[in-house]
Amino acid sequence: MPTLPESTIGDTSWFIDERFGMFIHWGIYAAAARHEWVKHREKISDEDYQKYFDHFDPDLYDPRTWAREAKNAGMKYFVITTKHHDGFCLWDSALTDYKATNTPCGKDLLTPMVEAFRDEGLRVGFYHSLIDWHHPQFTIDGLHPMRENEEFREAQKHRDVTKYAEYLHGQTRELLTRFGKIDIIWFDFSYSQADYGWSKGKGKDDWQSEKLMAMLRDLQPGIIVNNRLEIPGDVHTPEQFQPRGWVEINGKPVVWEACQTFSGSWGYYRDEYTWKSTDMLVQMLIDGVAKGGNLLLNVGPNARGELDPRAIERLRGMGEWMRLHSRSIYGCTASDFVSPADCRYTQNGNRLYLHLFAWPFRNIHLDGLAGKVQYAQLLNDASEIHFAAIPAHQQVHNTTPGGVGADTLTLDLPISKPDVVVPVVEMFLKD
Numbered sequence: 001m002p003t004l005p006e007s008t009i010g011d012t013s014w015f016i017d018e019r020f021g022m023f024i025h026w027g028i029y030a031a032a033a034r035h036e037w038v039k040h041r042e043k044i045s046d047e048d049y050q051k052y053f054d055h056f057d058p059d060l061y062d063p064r065t066w067a068r069e070a071k072n073a074g075m076k077y078f079v080i081t082t083k084h085h086d087g088f089c090l091w092d093s094a095l096t097d098y099k100a101t102n103t104p105c106g107k108d109l110l111t112p113m114v115e116a117f118r119d120e121g122l123r124v125g126f127y128h129s130l131i132d133w134h135h136p137q138f139t140i141d142g143l144h145p146m147r148e149n150e151e152f153r154e155a156q157k158h159r160d161v162t163k164y165a166e167y168l169h170g171q172t173r174e175l176l177t178r179f180g181k182i183d184i185i186w187f188d189f190s191y192s193q194a195d196y197g198w199s200k201g202k203g204k205d206d207w208q209s210e211k212l213m214a215m216l217r218d219l220q221p222g223i224i225v226n227n228r229l230e231i232p233g234d235v236h237t238p239e240q241f242q243p244r245g246w247v248e249i250n251g252k253p254v255v256w257e258a259c260q261t262f263s264g265s266w267g268y269y270r271d272e273y274t275w276k277s278t279d280m281l282v283q284m285l286i287d288g289v290a291k292g293g294n295l296l297l298n299v300g301p302n303a304r305g306e307l308d309p310r311a312i313e314r315l316r317g318m319g320e321w322m323r324l325h326s327r328s329i330y331g332c333t334a335s336d337f338v339s340p341a342d343c344r345y346t347q348n349g350n351r352l353y354l355h356l357f358a359w360p361f362r363n364i365h366l367d368g369l370a371g372k373v374q375y376a377q378l379l380n381d382a383s384e385i386h387f388a389a390i391p392a393h394q395q396v397h398n399t400t401p402g403g404v405g406a407d408t409l410t411l412d413l414p415i416s417k418p419d420v421v422v423p424v425v426e427m428f429l430k431d
């Protein structure tokens with residue numbers, strides 16, 4: 001087995017087994033429908049952004065449908081944006097008026113979501129933005145929507161980030177005391193290295209990360225914390241790319257989870273068209289597990305409270321694949337065997353899973369596996385796959401096939417690719 005990450009304070013034992021979660025970005029930016037950073041991108045003032053708050057009325061919101069789609073896709077946990085950078089809160093926080101209960105929808109949107117996902121057997125994670133472009137004490141910096149308005153900057157010089165930190169800690173306390181057991185808290189993000197000349201980015205000193213961490217460990221023992229507080233957490237979170245290998249910090253493997261979108265945006269974006277195909281998404285899930293990581297795949301529900309049909313189609317496609325192949329994902333991790341080109345291995349004990357991203361003609365050659373496999377089958381229908389050191393049909397005309405070493409095992413595959421997006425051969429290794 002590969003070298004495993006050292007254990008951290010949070011309990012990641014379930015996390016590395018379950019492998020696949022749903023990220024949800026939902027807030028009033030869904031009404032703008034052009035990215036959750038729209039306030040920053042278009043430098044919108046609080047007054048002008050207010051129209052999204054005043055018209056937010058997700059009348060079709062039924063989190064049970066979301067939870068069912070997540071479960072059917074094979075997802076085992078979910079992470080919801082309790083507050084994003086625009087400062088809007090989905091729950092009935094006692095510390096702000098800027099919350100769902102004060103929009104036309106008039107309801108706490110978080111409680112029914114947590115219940116619905118729990119009822120479907122999923123674990124609960126909260127994303128919480130460290131950044132807040134609405135809070136009156138959040139000092140203006142180079143990411144703030146009002147960054148280019150010098151008059152505003154001047155008028156807001158009195159802002160005190162320590163007062164904002166109090167709010168951040170208070171809201172975190174609410175989130176970790178009002179909703180039962182929370183499995184993950186996902187903070188976003190620190191940028192203290194950023195220097196805008198007239199201002200600097202924010203990080204652990206602004207958030208008072210050490211104190212925040214101590215509080216949350218105390219309130220929810222075992223909770224998993226991500227790595228974006230600028231102090232060590234439990235899980236590393238590469239975003240919008242697939243790492244080339246197991247993610248390492250200072251040369252040591254860590255627990256990691258890639259967060260990815262269906263399209264190029266986290267929040268609902270009507271006119272964004274770079275949607276990934278189901279095939280690509282299934283391959284990304286497999287690729288992550290083959291490198292010891294998880295996949296947190298994001299949906300951005302719209303302002304009526306529904307999942308995008310384009311996301312539903314892909315979730316269902318992934319679910320179809322997972323129904324037959326989840327054995328090669330759950331409980332699996334990287335293997336020490338090196339997979340052939342266009343393939344990925346995952347492994348769970350003595351079961352080695354070969355995922356074929358491209359379907360070859362008749363044979364695939366597995367280096368290092370000669371004499372090590374007891375039995376092999378296709379996972380989608382449990383049909384036997386024959387294998388041999390050098391298959392009889394290749395030992396003709398006194399030649400030996402090139403590139404096949406003494407330790408190579410050759411599988412005999414059917415000519416026609418099984419009708420699944422990524423076929424998997426399950427191999428039972430000898431003890």
Ligand code: GLC
Nearest residue numbers: 025036037188189239259266
């Ligand atoms: C980023 C973005 C953001 C998104 C997050 C998800 O850091 O600020 O909008 O919520 O990544 O990982």
